[in-house]
Amino acid sequence: TEPYFRTTNLVIPVHLEFDFSKKMIKDDQAIIKTQRSLRIGVGGYAGINTRTKQIYEYKEDGLRNTITSKGDWNTNTFVYGLSGYIGYKNMSLYTKYDLNPMCL
Numbered sequence: 001t002e003p004y005f006r007t008t009n010l011v012i013p014v015h016l017e018f019d020f021s022k023k024m025i026k027d028d029q030a031i032i033k034t035q036r037s038l039r040i041g042v043g044g045y046a047g048i049n050t051r052t053k054q055i056y057e058y059k060e061d062g063l064r065n066t067i068t069s070k071g072d073w074n075t076n077t078f079v080y081g082l083s084g085y086i087g088y089k090n091m092s093l094y095t096k097y098d099l100n101p102m103c104l
Contacts, residue, residue: 003056009079011047013096039087045096046080076100 021036052075056067083096 003054005054007049007075008051009047010050011045013045013083015041015043017041035089041085043083044081045083049075049077049079
């Protein structure tokens with residue numbers, strides 16, 4: 001198999017949410033219950049890179065071998081980007097787009 005490179009990031013997303021749930025009127029007061037209909041969130045995220053490693057997996061003489069190399073691999077410590085989600089009731093689909101370059 002091919003070697004692969006893996007990064008692990010700890011990020012905090014911040015979103016502005018638009019919830020299209022209908023308001024209900026009860027005893028002449030408007031009551032708004034969230035997450036009853038379509039909702040859309042737009043925003044971004046920021047975080048830190050906690051771990052980077054490169055993993056080699058190969059077979060030799062019928063045996064499966066794995067070599068893991070850990071280090072900073074010249075990657076950025078801070079990560080940031082754009083993110084958003086779209087949801088209906090209690091389910092949402094989240095997506096993100098990295099803006100920082102992978103390497104320094």
